[in-house]
């Protein structure tokens with residue numbers, strides 16, 4: 001029987017089978033040949049080596065053009081519905097790596113309109129305020145301010161709207177319903193919204209008046225939007241955006257996706273050291289009920305949230321990660337100690353991040369698209 005799971009831009013639930021998702025969505029796996037090719041441009045990122053970024057659309061096409069001297073730009077985004085958590089940072093960390101490796105310009109879209117439309121509990125003032133906070137987290141990762149532009153939908157609508165209109169004219173309600181699962185009770189803003197998320201895919205081509213390829217690093221849950229964007233691109237005379245997809249960042253409770261619906265299983269970038277300690281302390285692990293039993297039988301890293309955190313973001317050294325696995329399996333290290341190690345790593349990271357986040361405030365006005373005021 002097929003495992004039950006759901007992945008849409010607005011909901012991720014169940015036990016996600018990422019291989020099956022590639023089939024369902026019709027994307028391509030990043031295989032060893034493509035990984036080797038990517039390694040030619042610079043030291044491969046851990047997230048690529050460990051298959052967290054594992055799927056793509058048209059990446060070889062983009063690299064072929066790049067090899068011929070045609071540069072591309074990056075585009076990613078965030079729906080500002082709350083504070084930034086570690087899961088949000090993951091694709092951005094990878095995007096920053098891509099910016100460094102390819103010297104690419106990046107557009108970061110903050111969809112205050114989207115979250116207003118899709119969330120009954122949020123007003124435009126809320127999503128706008130959160131957008132600013134989220135943008136600080138983005139810039140804290142060290143993007144080059146000269147090559148980074150922030151799009152806040154409600155502010156940049158003048159630039160986005162002509163593109164969104166062109167897209168929307170080519171997307172029928174029947175397509176939107178099939179791709180996103182809309183029905184007769186869906187508000188009409190939500191139905192139009194995908195054309196706003198598509199707009200930045202074509203922004204550079206439009207501005208330059210020539211073909212400028214676009215690469216989108218994003219969670220695979222966002223793929224449906226770009227499937228639509230890719231379908232309409234040729235008819236509008238734009239290149240199809242290429243994509244590189246990551247798996248969802250796990251929650252501390254053992255679920256497949258870190259989600260703000262469970263704040264205790266979610267580490268926010270603004271959490272203090274004590275809060276992190278408490279949350280990691282409650283994490284779901286692969287340990288046994290008693291220490292005695294675990295010394296004897298060992299733990300199971302495969303199902304352990306603490307291990308996943310090390311794997312995804314907090315232990316980049318492969319040898320150290322392997323060592324952790326074998327010490328866990330043999331019962332040599334118990335969950336308490338392992339949680340302590342992870343807590344220290346997360347707090348070390350957050351300390352620097354929170355400082356850079358404060359520093360970013362000084363440059364926020366320089367990096368807005370078309371110079372909008374926050």
Ligand code: TRP
Pocket residue numbers: 009075076077078079109110111114197216217218219222
């Ligand atoms: N819809 C995305 C979200 O809810 C935000 C977003 C807009 C985005 N444009 C993007 C994400 C491009 C990835 C890539 O988070």
